[in-house]
Structures are given as structure tokens and as C-alpha cells.
Amino acid sequence: YITxxxxxxxxxxxxxxxxxxxxxxxxxxxxxxxLAVADEKINAEKNQGFYEKDAYLAVIFLTxxxxxxxxxxxxxxxRQLVALKDGDRSKILIAAVLPNINNHSSExxxxxxxxxxxxxSLLAVSGALYVDLCSNDFGSRLALFGKYLVQRVATxxxxxxxxxxxxxxxxxxxxxxxxxxxxxxxxxxxxxYSFDSGKNQVVISASINVQQKQxxxxxxxxxxxxxxxxxxxxxxxx
Numbered sequence: 001y002i003t004x005x006x007x008x009x010x011x012x013x014x015x016x017x018x019x020x021x022x023x024x025x026x027x028x029x030x031x032x033x034x035l036a037v038a039d040e041k042i043n044a045e046k047n048q049g050f051y052e053k054d055a056y057l058a059v060i061f062l063t064x065x066x067x068x069x070x071x072x073x074x075x076x077x078x079r080q081l082v083a084l085k086d087g088d089r090s091k092i093l094i095a096a097v098l099p100n101i102n103n104h105s106s107e108x109x110x111x112x113x114x115x116x117x118x119x120x121s122l123l124a125v126s127g128a129l130y131v132d133l134c135s136n137d138f139g140s141r142l143a144l145f146g147k148y149l150v151q152r153v154a155t156x157x158x159x160x161x162x163x164x165x166x167x168x169x170x171x172x173x174x175x176x177x178x179x180x181x182x183x184x185x186x187x188x189x190x191x192x193y194s195f196d197s198g199k200n201q202v203v204i205s206a207s208i209n210v211q212q213k214q215x216x217x218x219x220x221x222x223x224x225x226x227x228x229x230x231x232x233x234x235x236x237x238x
Contacts, residue, residue, distance in 0.1 A: 003048065030067040031077040031118070034059055038084050055091075056153050057081065060142070062097040064133060067118040074121030093152065094128035095145045097138055108134035154206035156218070157196070164222030166195060171202060172219045173210050183219060184210055 006012055036042055043051045051057075059081075067074070078092070085091035101114045123130055129145050131138045171193045174183030186192045191209040193202055202220050 028063060028065040028067065029069045030061050030063055031072055031074075031122075032069040035077070035080060053084070056093060056149075057085065057091060058093040058095075058149050058153075060095045060097070060145070061119070062133070064099050064114060066113070066115040067122075069118075074118045074123075075125050077118075078122055078126045092126065093149060094122070094126050095131065095142065096123060096128055097131045097133050097142065099133045100135075103132075103134050105134075151206045156204040157199075158202040158204070158218065158220055160200050160202065160220065160222075162222075163200060163225045164195075165225040166222075168221075168223040169195065169202075170219075170221045171204075172221070173216055174219065175213070175216055180219075180221075186210060186218070 037047065037051050043049060067077075069077070081092050082089050096115075096119055098115045098119055099108050101116055122128065129141075131141045131145075135141075169188075171186040171188075172180065172183035173186055186204070186208065188194065189205075191205055191207045193204050193208075195201070196203050204218060
């Protein structure tokens with residue numbers, strides 16, 4: 001674990017993520033370290049509260065060997081991850097950079113038989129992104145996954161407890177207790193907000209063009225819709 005107090009952090013990070021070691025161990029445990037991150041004692045004593053229960057969990061595997069964590073299948077591993085997020089699968093984001101086991105060229109070797117069981121089952125049950133480690137573009141594909149992460153994590157959803165008349169919906173940003181005139185209006189646009197009528201949520205764009213200020217929050221104001229007006233056509237469609 002690297003903090004701002006770590007000496008020579010760039011060197012330590014480089015050594016930590018170094019890949020390509022020849023004759024590495026064929027018996028690799030990729031799943032168990034992920035679960036260890038969420039262990040309350042480890043998180044408090046060693047990781048300085050790095051893991052947050054209500055946050056997204058992004059896991060990226062890069063290996064040429066299968067996982068051999070004792071007593072843990074790919075399906076069991078994924079179920080435990082989902083349980084950590086109280087059943088919310090949308091909070092689990094997984095990418096796996098693995099060799100194509102059907103590629104038998106000298107440029108695509110594996111440890112042992114390669115990822116033939118645990119990882120394929122994890123990919124199947126989780127819908128994770130798979131990237132071929134032996135391809136020439138796996139780096140750029142991982143970069144796209146990074147952009148996807150930013151989009152998912154930075155997008156904020158605000159659940160409404162009433163159905164709004166969309167013509168009266170106002171979304172603003174400011175300090176708690178501030179007057180409405182003191183707040184910044186967030187427009188309904190690609191760089192502002194949108195409304196998900198299916199989930200009755202205001203969706204704040206990951207690309208929101210508003211200067212952030214410490215302690216500020218988002219306010220949502222609207223007149224509740226008269227659902228009876230659907231029958232007479234007086235309510236605008238969302």
C-alpha cells in the first residue's frame with residue numbers, strides 16, 4: 001500500500017506492478033487478495049480505510065495463470081463481491097487481461113495450462129471485460145475501460161420520492177442552507193443533468209461543467225406531476 005508518506009513512491013509502485021517475470025509461480029491466487037482488501041481489520045490497520053463499502057469496486061486482473069484460491073470458484077468469488085455491495089451488481093466492475101489459451105504461438109505462453117477454469121467462469125457470471133494479453137492493443141483497450149470507469153463512477157444518480165412535472169424540474173448546486181439565488185443552475189444537457197423516467201432519477205453527468213466547491217451539494221426542485229393529467233393530455237412527456 002502506497003501513501004503520500006511512502007519514500008520513493010514511484011520506484012515502489014514500479015516494482016510493485018512489474019510484470020513479465022520469467023518462471024513465476026504457476027499456483028497463483030488472484031481472487032483472495034481482492035477479498036482481503038475488504039477485510040475490516042486489514043482495511044483499518046494496514047490500508048488506512050482505503051476500501052469503502054458504499055463505493056464502486058473496480059478490479060483489474062493481469063495474469064497468464066489461472067486462479068487457484070482453495071475452495072473458491074469464479075462464481076463464488078463474484079457472489080462474495082456482490083454481497084460486499086449488499087447485492088448491487090452495478091457497483092462491481094471487472095476487467096481481465098488474460099492470454100488466449102487457443103493461441104499456441106511462442107509469443108503467447110502461459111503459466112501451466114493458463115486461465116482455463118476459474119477466470120472463464122468469472123467472466124461468464126460477471127460480464128467482465130476480457131482483453132487478450134497476447135494482442136497488440138490490450139493497453140489501449142484497458143484505457144477504454146478506464147474511461148468507462150470514470151463515466152460510471154463520476155455519474156451521480158439522485159432518487160426522487162415523487163414523480164416530477166418535467167417542465168418544472170430545477171437542479172442547482174450550492175452550499176447547504178443557501179438561498180436559491182445564490183446557487184449555480186445545472187442545465188439539462190450532456191454536461192449537466194438528465195432525467196431517467198424509468199427509475200425516477202435525476203442523473204448528473206460525469207462531464208458536468210460546474211466548478212466544485214467544498215461542502216456544496218445538489219438541490220432538486222420540481223412540482224409533483226398530477227398523474228391524472230396523463231389521461232387528458234395536459235402533462236408534457238418526459
